[in-house]
Amino acid sequence: MTISLKDLDPHEMNDWCPGCGDNGILAALKNTIVNLNLDPHKMVVVSGIGCSSKLPNFINTNGVHTLHGRPIPFAEGIKLANPDLTVVIDSGDGDTYGIGMGHFISAGRRNVDIKLFVHDNGVYSLTKGQASPTLPENRKVKGIPEPNINGAINPLQLALFSGYTFIARTTSYNIKEQVDLMSKAIKHKGLALVDILQGCPTYNSEFTSSQWFLQHTKPLPQTYDPLVKNPADMREVKQKKKDALSMMMEDDDMSIHTGVFFQWENPDTFENRLQNRGIPSPLSQQIADKDNNSTIDLAKTLGSLIV
Amino acid sequence: MLCRRYLYVILRSLGVKIANEIDISWMTGGKQGSGIDVALGLFSRTMIRYGYHIYGYREYHSNIIGMHSYFIVRTTEAEKNSLGGKVDLAVFFDKESVFGEKNRHSEAIHSGHVGDIAPGGTLIIDSAVDRSMIQRSDIRIIQIDSTKIIYNVAARLKKGPGELAITRNVIAVASSAYLMGIDTDTLMEMIKEEFRGKPVTVIQTDSEIAKETIAYMSSEKIQPIMQLKKREHKSRYMYTEGFTAAALGKAIAGCKIQIYYPITPASDESTFIESHPEFKMRVVQPESELAVICMVTGAAIAGARAATSTSGPGLSLMTEAITYAGITETPIVVVDHQRGAPATGQPTRTEQGDLAFVVSQGHGDFGRIIVAPGTVNQYVEMTANAFNYAERYQLPVIVLGEKAIAQASISMDADYIESFKGSYKIDRGKLNFGNVRLKEGEDYKRFKFTDDKISERIIPGNPSAVMWLTGDEHDEYGHPYEEAKNRTAMMEKRLGKDALILRELPQSAKYGLTGDPSKADLLVVSWGGATGGIIDCADGSISFLQVRLILPFPEEIKGIIGKAKKTVCIESNISGQLRAHIASKTGILIENQILKYNGRPMKYDELANAISKIKNGEKKVVLNDD
Numbered sequence: 001m002t003i004s005l006k007d008l009d010p011h012e013m014n015d016w017c018p019g020c021g022d023n024g025i026l027a028a029l030k031n032t033i034v035n036l037n038l039d040p041h042k043m044v045v046v047s048g049i050g051c052s053s054k055l056p057n058f059i060n061t062n063g064v065h066t067l068h069g070r071p072i073p074f075a076e077g078i079k080l081a082n083p084d085l086t087v088v089i090d091s092g093d094g095d096t097y098g099i100g101m102g103h104f105i106s107a108g109r110r111n112v113d114i115k116l117f118v119h120d121n122g123v124y125s126l127t128k129g130q131a132s133p134t135l136p137e138n139r140k141v142k143g144i145p146e147p148n149i150n151g152a153i154n155p156l157q158l159a160l161f162s163g164y165t166f167i168a169r170t171t172s173y174n175i176k177e178q179v180d181l182m183s184k185a186i187k188h189k190g191l192a193l194v195d196i197l198q199g200c201p202t203y204n205s206e207f208t209s210s211q212w213f214l215q216h217t218k219p220l221p222q223t224y225d226p227l228v229k230n231p232a233d234m235r236e237v238k239q240k241k242k243d244a245l246s247m248m249m250e251d252d253d254m255s256i257h258t259g260v261f262f263q264w265e266n267p268d269t270f271e272n273r274l275q276n277r278g279i280p281s282p283l284s285q286q287i288a289d290k291d292n293n294s295t296i297d298l299a300k301t302l303g304s305l306i307v
Numbered sequence: 308m309l310c311r312r313y314l315y316v317i318l319r320s321l322g323v324k325i326a327n328e329i330d331i332s333w334m335t336g337g338k339q340g341s342g343i344d345v346a347l348g349l350f351s352r353t354m355i356r357y358g359y360h361i362y363g364y365r366e367y368h369s370n371i372i373g374m375h376s377y378f379i380v381r382t383t384e385a386e387k388n389s390l391g392g393k394v395d396l397a398v399f400f401d402k403e404s405v406f407g408e409k410n411r412h413s414e415a416i417h418s419g420h421v422g423d424i425a426p427g428g429t430l431i432i433d434s435a436v437d438r439s440m441i442q443r444s445d446i447r448i449i450q451i452d453s454t455k456i457i458y459n460v461a462a463r464l465k466k467g468p469g470e471l472a473i474t475r476n477v478i479a480v481a482s483s484a485y486l487m488g489i490d491t492d493t494l495m496e497m498i499k500e501e502f503r504g505k506p507v508t509v510i511q512t513d514s515e516i517a518k519e520t521i522a523y524m525s526s527e528k529i530q531p532i533m534q535l536k537k538r539e540h541k542s543r544y545m546y547t548e549g550f551t552a553a554a555l556g557k558a559i560a561g562c563k564i565q566i567y568y569p570i571t572p573a574s575d576e577s578t579f580i581e582s583h584p585e586f587k588m589r590v591v592q593p594e595s596e597l598a599v600i601c602m603v604t605g606a607a608i609a610g611a612r613a614a615t616s617t618s619g620p621g622l623s624l625m626t627e628a629i630t631y632a633g634i635t636e637t638p639i640v641v642v643d644h645q646r647g648a649p650a651t652g653q654p655t656r657t658e659q660g661d662l663a664f665v666v667s668q669g670h671g672d673f674g675r676i677i678v679a680p681g682t683v684n685q686y687v688e689m690t691a692n693a694f695n696y697a698e699r700y701q702l703p704v705i706v707l708g709e710k711a712i713a714q715a716s717i718s719m720d721a722d723y724i725e726s727f728k729g730s731y732k733i734d735r736g737k738l739n740f741g742n743v744r745l746k747e748g749e750d751y752k753r754f755k756f757t758d759d760k761i762s763e764r765i766i767p768g769n770p771s772a773v774m775w776l777t778g779d780e781h782d783e784y785g786h787p788y789e790e791a792k793n794r795t796a797m798m799e800k801r802l803g804k805d806a807l808i809l810r811e812l813p814q815s816a817k818y819g820l821t822g823d824p825s826k827a828d829l830l831v832v833s834w835g836g837a838t839g840g841i842i843d844c845a846d847g848s849i850s851f852l853q854v855r856l857i858l859p860f861p862e863e864i865k866g867i868i869g870k871a872k873k874t875v876c877i878e879s880n881i882s883g884q885l886r887a888h889i890a891s892k893t894g895i896l897i898e899n900q901i902l903k904y905n906g907r908p909m910k911y912d913e914l915a916n917a918i919s920k921i922k923n924g925e926k927k928v929v930l931n932d933d
Contacts, residue, residue: 011750011775012786044767046605049778057775057786062767064608065777065787066601067631073598077605077613078767080589081564085609085767106594279589282611283768287561288733294559298728300585301558302721305545307355 003037005030010058021172021198021208022052025090025119028178030059035183043086046075048095051126052119052198055090069099072107075114076270082283083113083271086186093120097133097155104155107191108162110270115185115192118155119172121200121208129203136253143203156248156261159193160241166192167226167244167262171217172199173210177258184260190269197256220247220259228264237264329359329384329535331487332394334420335479336377336404339370342476345501347378347716349480352546353497354382355718357489358538361546362387362839363716364908369571369654375403375417384538386718388682388839389911392933393425396486396532398479400433400453406440429532431482449486449529453478456523460515474516481520488534491521543721549713550576552683553616553642553706556690557588559728562612562640564589566602568621571654572710573644576616600625600641604632607639608776610738610766612694614640618710619648619661626669629703633673635776635785636754636762636801638697638736642690642706644713645835647906656906657710659835662884665705666858674801676700676808677857678816679707681838683717687724689855691731692816699736699811700804701761707857711836711879711908737763742771752783756796760803805859817861822850829922830871832897834885836908837877843911849918854885865893875899875921879909903930 008030016022033040040061047053049068056063062085066074071089079087089096096104096118107114122135129143133153140147159167166188168181178196185192197217199208206212220226224247228240244262251257271281289295333350337343351361359382367376379390397420399405407419424430426445432438434452441448453475454468461468477498484494498517502510553576557565565588567577581590593599599615606613617625622643632639647653648660665677676696680689686708693704743751743765751772755762762783765774775785780797782788809817824830827850833841834854845851852867868874868889876886876897881904890896901917903909909930917928 011784041770041773042768044609054787057777060773062773063775063777063785064605065775065779067627067778070597070601070628073593073601074605074608076593076598077564077566077602077607078609079605080591080602081606081609081611081613082766082768102594103598106598110593274589278584279587282563282589282606282613283609283766285561285563285587287563287612288735292732292734294561294728294731294733296558296561296586296728298555298558298724301555301583302543302545302724304583305547305551305719306543306721307352307546307718 001039003034003040005034007040008033008060011060012057014054014058016051016054017202019199019201020051021121021200022055022119024172024175025052025117025178025196025198026055026058028175028182029055029088029090029117031175031179032182032186033061035179036186038086038186042084043088044075044078046071046078046087046089048091048100050092050095050124052090052092053095069095070103071095072100072103072114072116076107076110076112079112079114080270081281083281084283087114088186089114089116091118092132093118093122093134093155094124094132097153101133105158105162108159108164111163111165111191111266111268112270113190116194117182118193118195119198120155120195121198121204123200123203125200125203139207141204141207154248155193155195157245160244160248160262163191164193164262165190165264165266166260168193168260169195169197169256170258171197171213173213174258181260184263188263188265190266216254217256217258220257220261224259226260226263231265231267240264329382331382331396332379332391333382333483334377334379334394334397334423336375336399336420337401337475338372338403339367339374339376340372342473343376343378346476346479347380348546349477349497349501350483351380351716352501353480353484353489353494354380355544355546356493356497357535358540359383360386360718361716362390364390365714366907367655375408377404377420380716387843389843389909391912392910393428394423395425395428396431396483397424397428398431398483400475400479402436405432405436429486431479431486447532451478451482451520451523456516456519460512460519464512464515466512471512471516474513477513477516478520481517482524485521485524486529486532488531490537491518493537544718545721546716547683547719548575548716549683549686549708550644551579552686552719553690553708553713554580555724556687557614558586559687559731560612560691560694561733562588562614562694564591564603564606564611564613566591566593566599566606566613566615567617568592568596568599570618570621572646572713573616573618573621573642575713576642576644596621596624597628600628603639604628604637607632607637608766612698614642616642616644618644618646619664620651622661622665622668630669630671630673631778632703633669633675633801634778634780636674636701637703637776638701639703640690640693640697640706641703642708645707645709653906655710657836657879657908658904658906659709659837659879659884661707662834662857662880662888663882665707666888672798672802674700674702674804675858676702676704677707678704679835679855679857680712681835681853681855682842683712683715683719684723685855686712688727691727695734696808698738699734700808701736701764702804707835709836715839737761739763739765740769743769745772750784753785754781754783754797754800756783756800759807760800761807808859809861812856814863817856818864819853819855820850820867821845822847824850824852824867825870828872829918830868830874831877831918832868832874832885832889833877835878837879840909840911840914841877844915844918854889857888860888860892864889865895868893868895868897873899875901875918877901877909877914879903898926900927901930902927905931905933907933
């Protein structure tokens with residue numbers, strides 16, 4: 001079966017602002033699914049709360065629109081239960097890097113095979129434009145009365161330190177690059193972050209216009225190679241992380257690279273760790289027989305408790 | 308033998324105490340980290356092997372090494388569900404256990420256990436402890452030179468005595484076994500089994516210590532206090548704790564994923580599951596309770612039977628996601644082993660303080676089920692049944708347990724577990740793994756309006772359809788939808804399940820009732836951990852109503868209470884939370900109360916005393932001695 005864009009047509013009409021960067025990200029996600037010919041039935045798009053997180057309602061895959069800051073643990077739970085599903089998170093920068101930061105960092109400890117596509121526009125748009133954790137200090141945007149008094153976090157560096165095995169950045173206007181990076185992220189076996197600098201024409205029009213991105217972003221140099229060639233070689237892994245960090249630190253608020261910063265096909269996914277313990281996935285187990293009796297064999301357990 | 312037992316049952320039900328029936332309470336304690344846990348297990352298993360039933364309970368501080376903790380094990384011929392206030396035999400080798408300890412402000416941390424011994428009881432202490440300080444002429448005091456025992460064995464095994472300091476736990480059990488007339492062979496057998504899996508030298512050392520203790524006792528011409536008769540159990544009995552029972556319930560129900568965050572007293576359940584890989588249950592410990600409940604809900608959305616186990620503070624943190632499971636009609640199971648609250652409260656003590664919280668947990672109204680087991684056996688059944696309720700009615704289910712049950716230890720019949728498992732049917736309700744039957748041009752609706760308020764449920768990966776969930780109010784497809792008529796219908800769908808639940812659940816799931824409430828002098832109404840003590844002290848003059856289904860609230864309760872001549876509500880909290888809950892659901896305010904809120908479980912004898920005070924006209928009895 002071949003999946004076409006039409007198969008992914010929305011059930012609902014989207015209610016994003018005209019010119020919203022979320023449209024670009026949605027288009028890229030649909031094209032990625034077509035590009036990889038993924039079965040929409042076996043795909044789950046998980047989101048948090050905010051404009052970006054409405055996305056699952058506008059695409060014809062399984063969609064789980066969760067709580068503010070919590071899409072990561074929801075997605076981990078889904079993947080732990082059924083590793084055959086492709087689990088993608090579409091949520092915002094406030095959701096992922098603000099209220100959900102604890103989950104963002106901790107996910108790196110587990111390397112669960114889920115993909116974070118973070119809609120990063122520097123503002124909380126659905127609550128009318130407050131500063132998000134990625135808005136640089138002193139930047140004034142429409143929704144805040146005074147310039148931003150908080151500093152910004154760097155999600156790529158945090159991902160690198162936390163244990164993400166695929167780290168990339170792109171912009172919502174560049175569909176081709178987004179499809180390329182989303183496809184690579186989904187094919188990657190492990191925890192992937194694609195930070196998508198996104199246009200918000202309503203609350204952050206000055207610093208997220210297509211024009212601004214054209215002037216302030218550039219692809220990573222062709223000579224830059226993010227891929228760990230021998231995944232088992234920890235010295236190479238360390239060196240590639242150092243290279244990635246150097247590249248990330250070349251960037252500043254006004255000059256930003258896009259592309260894949262780091263990629264390590266680390267076989268040590270969380271699913272692998274559980275399989276190594278001999279604990280199969282919940283959905284691969286028959287819990288009841290045809291008469292609805294429990295299939296669990298308690299002989300060994302009871303034997304260990306009997307005096 | 309059978310006849311005698313039958314006679315006892317009749318006599319006991321008439322409130323007659325049988326003089327020669329074995330009912331011995333044993334206590335040991337000491338500094339946490341000094342090996343007393345081992346003494347609890349070894350003593351309990353020895354009693355079970357000897358053909359008796361045990362009921363044990365642990366009291367400890369929120370500390371790893373140094374603070375005082377103690378255990379009581381009640382050994383009986385018939386199964387019991389609670390402790391009494393006094394013990395018959397106590398053994399301590401540190402003087403703090405005997406005399407108590409004070410903090411820097413000279414306030415008592417605890418007041419020692421001399422007063423806990425029943426008149427005529429026996430106290431074993433170390434010979435280094437000054438017995439003249441013990442102001443009790445009505446108990447027998449036996450001094451044992453534990454240092455000498457350790458030195459003798461150390462010399463024989465060519466070890467340093469310091470290495471053997473930990474073996475005072477075995478001296479405690481061996482000296483108690485000697486006094487109770489337990490034969491040496493059984494004791495040696497139990498030591499071998501207790502330390503099975505440990506290095507051979509450990510078994511050898513502990514066996515030598517036990518032998519040396521017995522030799523010491525007999526050379527000192529210490530007379531046993533009794534000759535406990537060896538009995539035969541009719542079936543295979545297990546040494547089980549409440550948290551083990553909850554884990555077994557989950558295993559039987561086909562729970563395949565347990566997510567938890569460490570919290571006392573709930574973590575024991577999760578570590579027990581993880582140490583039994585044969586359950587094939589994934590156990591994951593993420594970064595926070597927020598992550599826990601979201602992972603559980605995610606796994607349930609994906610079609611797994613998923614659960615967590617926590618205590619009050621953890622449950623507080625999980626609140627928002629429980630409302631999400633409510634609005635998305637996702638079947639999750641949460642076991643709350645209640646502890647002293649609020650905030651961090653009393654992490655290692657018991658309380659029934661979360662009822663008022665869980666019945667209104669979260670913002671807004673949504674369908675949920677709350678059940679409250681009252682005994683270790685009920686922990687098994689009600690936890691297993693929770694998964695069926697969750698999936699049949701598509702909602703979160705809270706199992707309101709309690710430290711008083713979770714960390715109680717009992718002798719449990721293994722055949723009971725097998726027979727419960729045999730009778731248990733997995734009911735996944737309207738979960739459809741196969742193709743959804745749809746008309747031409749029709750799309751699958753996860754929240755389709757139906758007569759019984761329950762919609763067909765699919766999971767991601769269904770070959771024929773996709774599904775949407777949202778924490779927003781939604782249409783039948785699961786997309787956010789704010790239209791007024793839809794909102795009304797969806798609220799009525801989620802809350803309207805209550806009627807179906809109350810119609811379908813059997814009486815035993817809703818409440819337990821003994822005696823005739825209209826004839827008895829007093830109707831005792833209670834729930835949860837207070838149940839065990841009430842069962843143990845109940846006689847023919849009272850009727851006992853154990854409320855098991857907290858939400859939705861069974862209508863029958865009103866009728867039962869209405870019939871009674873006199874009523875009392877017994878619970879372990881200060882405000883009378885069940886009493887208030889019953890009043891809010893039935894309009895009946897139970898007239899009398901017995902409360903306890905010092906963090907300690909209710910004892911059967913203090914309950915018997917309090918119940919007679921209520922019968923004699925007192926309105927409220929507070930049990931806060933210990």
